[in-house]
Each structure stands twice: as structure tokens, then as C-alpha cells.
Amino acid sequence: MKLSPGQVGFLVAIPMLTGSLLRIPFGAWVDNNGGKLPFLILLVLSVIGIAGLWWMLITLYPEHLTQSYYPLLLFFGALGGCGIATFSVGIGQVSYWFPKQRQGWALGTYAGLGNTSPGLVALILPLIIAFWGLWAAYMVSIAIVVLGVALYFLLSHNAGYFQLRAQGLSREDARRTAGSAGQELFPQDNAFRTLVEAARQWQTWPLVxxxxxxxxxxxxxxxxxxxxxxxxxxxxxxxxxxxxAGFSLLSSLIRVPGGGWADRLGGEKVAVASLTLLLIGALLMTFSGTFVLSIAGEICIAIGMGVNNAAVFCMLPRYVPDAVGGASGWVGGLGALGGFAVPPLLGQFVSWFGPSGYAWGFSVYIGLALASIALTGVLIAALKREQRKQPTAKPSKASA
Structure with missing residues (x-):
């Protein structure tokens, strides 16, 4: 298409941009209906986007795919990115199913297994393209997502509170009935309010x-x-x-046990430990300059990132229990924008320093890790203050 580097960069980034920003309203919408409807809408939009890209490939590529089709390519890319936004919807939907003490394991399993797809795609997609062509890779993608939509439609259920509300029960009756059946987390009564409530609680922003x-x-x-x-x-x-691919798969799969560690040891402690490991990895990749040590640095970064991702969503229902959907929307949406914002910074280091800038770019992660460790310390200090404020129960005469 003879696109400029800027056009290529925006084309690559547009699915991540829509997939990140849509996490905010769709994540909050979970608090209204439990998550199944917004999840399905996002998946269907994603199917339309991928199908549109496939149609452009089989009808226009390569002779007729000119710059005049660039806006249409952006449009279908933006629709394809809608599937990325299902993450925050699923976080809210899963969270309402599980008690507070199992949030880390549940959300770590959901996110860890779900996030393996970038690593698997990095391995499988080039093979499909090499043997069958680019159009076949998109056809396979369509088939996978359509199968996912069908399975999700058949197998997924909203938590008990939302099922009771759909049957016509009042909020109070549904909360009481679902609570007696074991549900511990309950939503605000509308999506906008849960976003506002989550935004008002300062604990949301360190988690972001x-x-x-x-x-x-x-x-x-x-x-x-x-x-x-x-x-x-x-x-x-x-x-x-x-x-x-090894980085992507390790960082995704380590999230599963990372959620269990956060449940047992506390999300804050696990966050500090994982961020420290990320810091060590970033230092190695910035200053070592050797292939073996840089691989060790990549492994440290992968483990640190994966475990901290699990710890964040273990902490989220604890700090924002009355607006889980809204908070997951802010955290998932604005947090995922790092995938859109950080690569230009890494590229800028190359512009400044030449080839050595590829190593110096990892200093971005040194700064982010230090800031994140400091903010986790703020959360820990605030938690301790709240615990000190809570009155200690006096023993009754009988127990004395």
C-alpha cells in the first residue's frame, strides 16, 4: 500500500487503542447485567472486523489494495480490536462468582490462560502464512473466534445475583438470596455510578x-x-x-499460580516481590549488553509482569469492593494503554542513541517498576492505617 511509517504505526496500534478504551465502559456495564451480553457484543464486533480484513485480502490484495482503502482498513482493524476489551468484562463476570479469598486464583487462571494467545499466535501464525498464505491466517482467526462465541454463548452464565435480577427480583431480594447461596461481591445499581465510584476511590489509581x-x-x-x-x-x-513467544507464554502462564500466591500471601506482598523481579530484569537488559544475561533479564521481566498482573486483580475487589466492574474497567482499560504508549518510547531511545538505544529503552521499565513499588508501599501503609482504626472486639464475660 506504500504506507508511511506513521501510517503503519497507527494501523498496528488501532486495535490496541479500541481494545483498551472500550474496556472502561464495557467493564462497568458488567455491574448492570453480569457480563454475558457485553462480552458477546464485543466478540461479535471482533468477528465482523476480522471478517472484513479477510474480505479485503481475498478481493483486493495485492493489486488493488491501494492507499484509498486505508480508512476502511483502519475501521476493520478497530472492530477487530473490540475482542481485546472482553478482558475487563470477563474480570468482572468471573469476580462475582468467587468469594473474596479466592479472587487471586480465579482471576489469575482466567487471565493467565486467556493471555497465552499472543505467544501461541507468534509461533503458529507465521507457519500458517508460510504454507497457506495471509488470507488463510485470517480465515483461521475467524474460525477460532466464531467457535469461541458459540462456546461462550452455550456455557457461560452470570453470577447468581444477576440471574435473580433477570427473573424480576428486586435488588434487595436478589442480594439477600444470592448472599445466602454464597455470593460475596455485589455491584452498584448502574454502570455510570460504578465508574464514578471507582474513580473516586484513590486506591483505583495506584492499581492502574x-x-x-x-x-x-x-x-x-x-x-x-x-x-x-x-x-x-x-x-x-x-x-x-x-x-x-517464550516471553509471552511464560508471562501468561505464571499468572495462574501467581493468583494463588496472592491469595495466600497477600496481593501487596506478591506485588512488591514481582515488581522487584521486574526491576532486576530491566536492569539486566539495560546494562548487561550480553546475550545470555539479557535472556535472564527477559525471564525475570516475564515472571515479574505475570505475577504482578495476578496480584493487581487479587487486590482490586479488596480495595474497591462496591464497584468491581467499574474498577476493572479503569484498571484494565487505562492499564492496557501501556501497549499503545510504551513502544513509541522504546523507539525514541533508538532514535536518540542508535543501536544501543535498544538496550537503553529498558530504562523505561526501571522507572515504571520503581514508581509501582513506591505506590504499592502507599497501598500497604494505607491498609495498615485502616486496620489500626478498626476497634478490637472485647471478649465477652462468658468467653473470659
Missing amino acids: LLYFTTFGGFLALTAWLATYWQTYFHTTHWTAVELT
Whole structure:
């Protein structure tokens, strides 16, 4: 299409932009209806977007795909990105099903297994393109998402409170009935209010930065690492692909046990430990300059990011219990913007320093890790203050 670098950059970023920003309203909408309807809407929009891209490939590519079709390409790319926004919807839907002490495990499993797709795609997609062509890769993507829509429609259910509300019970009766059946988390009564309520609670915003650092940072590195390995260390294409896919899969899968660690040890402690590991990895990749130590740094960053992502959503229902959907929308939406904002910063270091800028760019993660550790310390201090304010129960005469 003879696009400029700026046009290419915006084209690559547009699905991440829509997928990030739509997390905010759709995440809040969960508090109105439990999540199934907004999840399905986002998936269907994603199918339309991917199908549109596939149609453009089979009808226009390569002779007729000119710059005049660039706006249409952006439009279908933006629709395809809607599927990314299902993350915050699923966080809210899953969260209402589980008691507070199991939030870390439940959300870690949901997010950890769900986030393996970038790593799997990095390995599988080039093989499909090599054997069957670019159009086949989009056809496979359509088939996967359509199957996902069908399975989700058949198997997914909203938590008990939302099922009772759909049957016509009042909020009070539904809350009482669902509470007697074991549900512990309940929503505000409308989407806008839950967004406002979550935004008013200052604890939401440190969690946004923590998630920006580790999930937004994860998305940014998934897109950046292949270029980093090939350009800075002159690896082969497949070595760069394997290292990038390994990073993505490790960071995603470690999120599953990371949620359990956060449940047992406390989200704050796990967050500090994982962010410290991220800091060590960023220091290695910035200053080591050697291939082996940089691989060790990548592993540290992958583990640190994955575990901290689980810790954040373990802490979220604890700090914002009355607006989980709204808070997950803010955290998931603004946090994921790191995948849109960080790559240009990494590229700017290359512009400033030349090839060595590929290493110096990881200083961005040093700064983000330090700021996130400091804000986690603020959350811990606030929690201790609240615990000191709570009156200690006096023993009754009988127990004495």
C-alpha cells in the first residue's frame, strides 16, 4: 500500500487503542447485567472486523489494495480490536462468582490462560502464512473466534445475583438470596455510578499504574522483543520469534499460580516481590549488553509482569469492593494503554542513541517498576492505617 511509517504505526496500534478504551465502559456495564451480553457484543464486533480484513485480502490484495482503502482498513482493524476489551468484562463476570479469598486464583487462571494467545499466535501464525498464505491466517482467526462465541454463548452464565435480577427480583431480594447461596461481591445499581465510584476511590489509581507497568508493558514487549533480538543481537528471525513467544507464554502462564500466591500471601506482598523481579530484569537488559544475561533479564521481566498482573486483580475487589466492574474497567482499560504508549518510547531511545538505544529503552521499565513499588508501599501503609482504626472486639464475660 506504500504506507508511511506513521501510517503503519497507527494501523498496528488501532486495535490496541479500541481494545483498551472500550474496556472502561464495557467493564462497568458488567455491574448492570453480569457480563454475558457485553462480552458477546464485543466478540461479535471482533468477528465482523476480522471478517472484513479477510474480505479485503481475498478481493483486493495485492493489486488493488491501494492507499484509498486505508480508512476502511483502519475501521476493520478497530472492530477487530473490540475482542481485546472482553478482558475487563470477563474480570468482572468471573469476580462475582468467587468469594473474596479466592479472587487471586480465579482471576489469575482466567487471565493467565486467556493471555497465552499472543505467544501461541507468534509461533503458529507465521507457519500458517508460510504454507497457506495471509488470507488463510485470517480465515483461521475467524474460525477460532466464531467457535469461541458459540462456546461462550452455550456455557457461560452470570453470577447468581444477576440471574435473580433477570427473573424480576428486586435488588434487595436478589442480594439477600444470592448472599445466602454464597455470593460475596455485589455491584452498584448502574454502570455510570460504578465508574464514578471507582474513580473516586484513590486506591483505583495506584492499581492502574501497576497494571500499566506490567500488563501494558507485557503487550508492548510482545510487539517489541522480536525487533530487539534481531536488531540488537542479530539473531535469526526464528530465534527472535521463539524468544518473544517464550516471553509471552511464560508471562501468561505464571499468572495462574501467581493468583494463588496472592491469595495466600497477600496481593501487596506478591506485588512488591514481582515488581522487584521486574526491576532486576530491566536492569539486566539495560546494562548487561550480553546475550545470555539479557535472556535472564527477559525471564525475570516475564515472571515479574505475570505475577504482578495476578496480584493487581487479587487486590482490586479488596480495595474497591462496591464497584468491581467499574474498577476493572479503569484498571484494565487505562492499564492496557501501556501497549499503545510504551513502544513509541522504546523507539525514541533508538532514535536518540542508535543501536544501543535498544538496550537503553529498558530504562523505561526501571522507572515504571520503581514508581509501582513506591505506590504499592502507599497501598500497604494505607491498609495498615485502616486496620489500626478498626476497634478490637472485647471478649465477652462468658468467653473470659
